Amino acid sequence: MENIAILTPVILSFFILVIPSGIRYGYTLLVTLFIILLTSVPAANTLFHPSQAALLYLAGGPMGSITFTLDSLSAFFILVTNFTVLTGLLYSNGYLNSYRENKTPARFALHYFSYVWLHISMLCVLMLREGTAFLIAWELMAVASFMLILFEAEKRSTLKTAVNYLIQMHVGLVLLIIAFLLAESATGKFGFDALPVYFSAHPNVPLFFLFFAGFAIKAGFIPFHTWLPEAHPAAPSHVSGVMSGVMIKMGIFGIVRVLTYVQSDLYTIGILIMVIAVFTGLYGIVMSIVQTDLKKLLAYSTIENVGIIGTGIGLGAIGLGLNQPALTILGFGGGLFHLLNHSLFKSLLFYSAGSVYKATHTRNIESLGGLVHTMPRTAALFLFGSVAICALPPLNGFISEILIYYGLFAGLQASSVFQTMSMLMTILALAMIGGLALFGFSKAFGLTFLGTNRSGLHVEENAVTPGMLFPKLLIAAVILLIGLAPMLFLSPLMGMIGVQFHVNPEPLVGPLVFALSKISMMGIILILFVVGFLYLRMRVLKPAKVAYGATWGCGYTAGTARQQYTATSYAANFAELANPALNERTDYCEIPEEEIFPKKRSFSLRPTDIFQSVFDKITDYSMLALKKIARLQTGNIQHYILYAFIFMLIIFVLLYLNII
Amino acid sequence: MMGFLLALVTALFFPGIILRVKSMASGRKGPGILQPWKNIWVLLHKGSVFSTTTSFIFRMAPVIYLSTILCAMLLLPFPGIPSVFGFQGDFLLFAYMLALGKFIFILGALDTGSSFEGMGANREALYSMLAEPAFFILFGTLALLTGHTSMQQIFESFQFVGHNSFIIGFIAVYLLIQIAMIENSRMPVDDPKTHLELTMVHEVMILDHSGFDLALMHIGTALKFAMYGLLIANFLVPVDAGIMMEHSPQWLVQPDKGLAATLGKGGLVVVQVVVYFLIQVIFAALIGMMESFRARKKMAKNPQFIVTLSSIALVAFILVLLITFKMIS
Numbered sequence: 009m010e011n012i013a014i015l016t017p018v019i020l021s022f023f024i025l026v027i028p029s030g031i032r033y034g035y036t037l038l039v040t041l042f043i044i045l046l047t048s049v050p051a052a053n054t055l056f057h058p059s060q061a062a063l064l065y066l067a068g069g070p071m072g073s074i075t076f077t078l079d080s081l082s083a084f085f086i087l088v089t090n091f092t093v094l095t096g097l098l099y100s101n102g103y104l105n106s107y108r109e110n111k112t113p114a115r116f117a118l119h120y121f122s123y124v125w126l127h128i129s130m131l132c133v134l135m136l137r138e139g140t141a142f143l144i145a146w147e148l149m150a151v152a153s154f155m156l157i158l159f160e161a162e163k164r165s166t167l168k169t170a171v172n173y174l175i176q177m178h179v180g181l182v183l184l185i186i187a188f189l190l191a192e193s194a195t196g197k198f199g200f201d202a203l204p205v206y207f208s209a210h211p212n213v214p215l216f217f218l219f220f221a222g223f224a225i226k227a228g229f230i231p232f233h234t235w236l237p238e239a240h241p242a243a244p245s246h247v248s249g250v251m252s253g254v255m256i257k258m259g260i261f262g263i264v265r266v267l268t269y270v271q272s273d274l275y276t277i278g279i280l281i282m283v284i285a286v287f288t289g290l291y292g293i294v295m296s297i298v299q300t301d302l303k304k305l306l307a308y309s310t311i312e313n314v315g316i317i318g319t320g321i322g323l324g325a326i327g328l329g330l331n332q333p334a335l336t337i338l339g340f341g342g343g344l345f346h347l348l349n350h351s352l353f354k355s356l357l358f359y360s361a362g363s364v365y366k367a368t369h370t371r372n373i374e375s376l377g378g379l380v381h382t383m384p385r386t387a388a389l390f391l392f393g394s395v396a397i398c399a400l401p402p403l404n405g406f407i408s409e410i411l412i413y414y415g416l417f418a419g420l421q422a423s424s425v426f427q428t429m430s431m432l433m434t435i436l437a438l439a440m441i442g443g444l445a446l447f448g449f450s451k452a453f454g455l456t457f458l459g460t461n462r463s464g465l466h467v468e469e470n471a472v473t474p475g476m477l478f479p480k481l482l483i484a485a486v487i488l489l490i491g492l493a494p495m496l497f498l499s500p501l502m503g504m505i506g507v508q509f510h511v512n513p514e515p516l517v518g519p520l521v522f523a524l525s526k527i528s529m530m531g532i533i534l535i536l537f538v539v540g541f542l543y544l545r546m547r548v549l550k551p552a553k554v555a556y557g558a559t560w561g562c563g564y565t566a567g568t569a570r571q572q573y574t575a576t577s578y579a580a581n582f583a584e585l586a587n588p589a590l591n592e593r594t595d596y597c598e599i600p601e602e603e604i605f606p607k608k609r610s611f612s613l614r615p616t617d618i619f620q621s622v623f624d625k626i627t628d629y630s631m632l633a634l635k636k637i638a639r640l641q642t643g644n645i646q647h648y649i650l651y652a653f654i655f656m657l658i659i660f661v662l663l664y665l666n667i668i
Numbered sequence: 669m670m671g672f673l674l675a676l677v678t679a680l681f682f683p684g685i686i687l688r689v690k691s692m693a694s695g696r697k698g699p700g701i702l703q704p705w706k707n708i709w710v711l712l713h714k715g716s717v718f719s720t721t722t723s724f725i726f727r728m729a730p731v732i733y734l735s736t737i738l739c740a741m742l743l744l745p746f747p748g749i750p751s752v753f754g755f756q757g758d759f760l761l762f763a764y765m766l767a768l769g770k771f772i773f774i775l776g777a778l779d780t781g782s783s784f785e786g787m788g789a790n791r792e793a794l795y796s797m798l799a800e801p802a803f804f805i806l807f808g809t810l811a812l813l814t815g816h817t818s819m820q821q822i823f824e825s826f827q828f829v830g831h832n833s834f835i836i837g838f839i840a841v842y843l844l845i846q847i848a849m850i851e852n853s854r855m856p857v858d859d860p861k862t863h864l865e866l867t868m869v870h871e872v873m874i875l876d877h878s879g880f881d882l883a884l885m886h887i888g889t890a891l892k893f894a895m896y897g898l899l900i901a902n903f904l905v906p907v908d909a910g911i912m913m914e915h916s917p918q919w920l921v922q923p924d925k926g927l928a929a930t931l932g933k934g935g936l937v938v939v940q941v942v943v944y945f946l947i948q949v950i951f952a953a954l955i956g957m958m959e960s961f962r963a964r965k966k967m968a969k970n971p972q973f974i975v976t977l978s979s980i981a982l983v984a985f986i987l988v989l990l991i992t993f994k995m996i997s
Binding site: 377378381425443446449526529548552573 | 725742
């Protein structure tokens with residue numbers, strides 16, 4: 009029975025490739041819904057009864073049986089994944105419409121096939137514990153997402169980005185293989201089951217950070233994030249939404265999973281995670297502010313949010329290390345809650361950015377503007393997502409951030425100065441991230457949607473179909489629900505953390521529910537105030553004289569759209585402050601004195617990722633070195649025989665000297 | 669609720685006092701205390717002019733801005749009176765609620781497509797981003813000192829910490845005054861009386877607002893001042909009679925009867941309210957004096973000035989670490 013349940017989606021998925029293109033999307037949707045139903049029901053069951061034994065699926069196969077384990081942690085991630093994959097698929101139909109003329113049906117078939125396989129592989133990553141199976145699923149996930157990024161493969165930059173992505177994912181894979189092998193050499197088991205045995209007898213920090221590095225490449229912690237701001241913009245928007253919303257979270261899942269096995273040195277590990285996470289958050293948002301590509305801006309903001317999630321996880325680990333259950337629950341609770349929230353608002357933002365791209369064919373904020381008049385619904389949804397991502401009440405981002413803040417403020421009351429100071433510094437960093445996010449998203453929304461169009465761009469009418477709006481409205485509804493009734497989501501979350509980390513969340517649940525109910529009450533009061541004032545405004549303005557005219561131009565009436573603030577100028581005063589971190593490159597050639605009639609000149613300013621330039625330097629040098637070595641490749645058969653001879657000679661000498 | 673109502677009353681005369689003090693300092697008689705509200709009343713009944721560039725964001729912005737300020741005010745406690753909306757970490761909601769208002773306010777300014785308003789919006793975003801950490805460190809300090817995280821409990825136990833609370837209180841009040849000045853875009857960060865769009869922050873953002881919307885903005889500003897005044901008053905208004913006796917001069921406290929007995933419960937509230945209004949009047953007069961005798965900083969120097977507040981807050985934090993003997997032992 010279980011065999012059939014597991015194999016059915018796999019078999020069904022292959023029919024996507026051969027089915028007539030007219031019903032392909034519908035069929036893909038059906039397969040995805042089937043997979044979602046198959047996994048969500050047991051997942052929800054496990055999440056609401058976390059103390060029950062993990063559900064097992066056994067599937068016999070040619071290489072022995074594979075065990076699918078569903079515990080509360082996987083269950084939580086499965087539910088998050090399923091929701092975003094579904095909204096992404098719903099959105100994709102309308103979004104890909106405009107590509108139907110110039111892309112072959114085979115391309116679409118491959119795209120949807122990869123999409124389903126990305127979904128299947130993510131679910132497998134979440135449920136497999138055995139090393140080989142896990143790594144295969146992990147690899148499948150990388151390959152499937154690689155195929156998805158390649159949808160516009162005819163663009164050279166997309167191809168380059170996708171290959172870069174694939175290579176970086178494999179560096180991560182190698183790190184994970186090494187980590188699993190290290191654990192195997194000590195315990196004889198290959199997989200997550202080896203870890204509790206290994207960690208109880210060996211130093212915990214090195215192996216943990218090997219795993220951390222492997223998973224962090226996926227999650228986008230600095231300095232392993234460089235693939236992320238390139239790959240997200242290159243992918244089609246529904247894929248960016250799914251990648252940013254859930255796929256990178258598999259890295260977080262891996263880190264949390266390994267953390268559940270760590271036995272000692274948790275304090276050190278927690279502090280280190282927190283430091284990395286805080287810098288990830290700050291760097292991500294600082295880079296995000298200066299971007300002029302809308303999707304790249306969102307991609308960097310993903311890095312920022314991974315930083316916030318990581319802060320929560322680090323705090324949780326500190327709590328485990330110090331044996332302070334409050335920190336553990338609030339840290340992991342806040343971090344994982346933020347993960348859920350981020351998957352919601354970031355996919356919403358990516359889908360909205362996709363609609364903008366579809367209507368205008370550009371992602372450059374500098375040439376956008378005034379879209380609120382032509383696409384008001386997309387604008388409203390983007391604004392909604394921006395408010396949520398800036399952690400502003402009454403939406404969901406605030407709820408998860410306040411949980412992390414609670415944990416940090418609880419951690420302040422510590423006996424050691426070091427801990428108190430690190431908590432305060434993290435509070436400081438979170439507050440700064442909050443302020444910077446507000447700055448960044450006032451830019452992202454304000455300059456894309458408000459004002460007037462900066463470049464006379466043609467905006468396609470009806471580019472956004474109702475089918476594209478529906479998934480976004482669905483996400484917005486969940487965001488509002490979490491914002492106004494966070495208590496509903498608290499108890500499964502607390503239960504999961506209680507079971508995973510062996511702490512008792514009971515004493516905290518009461519005060520938290522009290523606080524959250526007050527927050528939701530304030531949210532409702534806010535909405536009531538707004539509605540009340542709007543009604544009042546309507547009543548007052550109805551009889552009053554309302555006139556329309558041009559924007560105040562300080563007496564100058566011939567202003568043009570190009571005089572508006574641009575994305576670069578909006579970020580300029582901040583970029584000046586943050587210059588050391590930004591590494592902005594200016595391309596401009598000064599006018600020399602002898603040039604009496606200056607010719608046409610161009611000026612460009614672009615921020616570069618410091619880490620990217622470091623990696624570029626490394627690859628440049630290694631390319632240089634490899635070129636030198638390539639001189640050995642003469643194409644002369646005599647030389648190659650000589651090399652073989654020298655090699656044997658060296659082996660002989662080494663053997664003679666007893667070195668090998 | 670008490671704090672909310674008192675702050676509403678304060679907002680009625682607050683801008684008037686500032687205006688009056690400024691007039692007197694410059695040698696004029698000045699308008700009546702209620703003149704700013706008379707202006708608002710007139711604005712409320714006037715028609716509006718909207719720019720054709722603007723959208724629903726522009727129309728929503730003043731409404732949401734004012735609503736967030738009212739919500740933030742609801743969260744503030746009044747000394748000694750249980751707060752209805754308070755909870756653990758309510759100051760976070762307070763800060764983020766104000767941030768929401770600012771976010772919408774900034775978007776409203778950007779909606780006009782004017783380069784001046786873009787400039788103002790940009791400055792506002794930068795300054796509030798820089799000022800935010802100071803507020804959080806300040807509350808981190810207070811949380812560490814008192815061991816509580818709800819504003820009600822922080823302020824109540826703060827007064828019982830002992831004589832050390834004086835120095836922390838002094839720093840806190842100083843910081844809050846400066847933060848209030850930045851958040852309201854007043855001297856030394858911004859000059860509300862400037863007549864050049866290029867040098868404005870707050871004023872340039874409301875250039876295109878008129879009639880009802882402009883009135884809401886003005887009401888918001890008045891309320892915001894009263895709100896910060898209430899926050900400051902929470903540090904200084906005595907929580908109960910015991911605290912009051914301890915810090916009162918000898919002649920006031922009769923040795924045999926005791927102030928607590930003389931006053932009773934009702935008397936205490938009267939004293940608290942009187943002290944509260946005294947503080948608000950002094951605060952308003954102080955702002956008037958500061959605006960009269962202080963020059964606005966150069967725009968480029970503002971970030972430095974604002975970041976300094978965070979460093980002062982950090983100093984206070986380290987001071988608390990010293991006071992609680994965490995650093996030495």
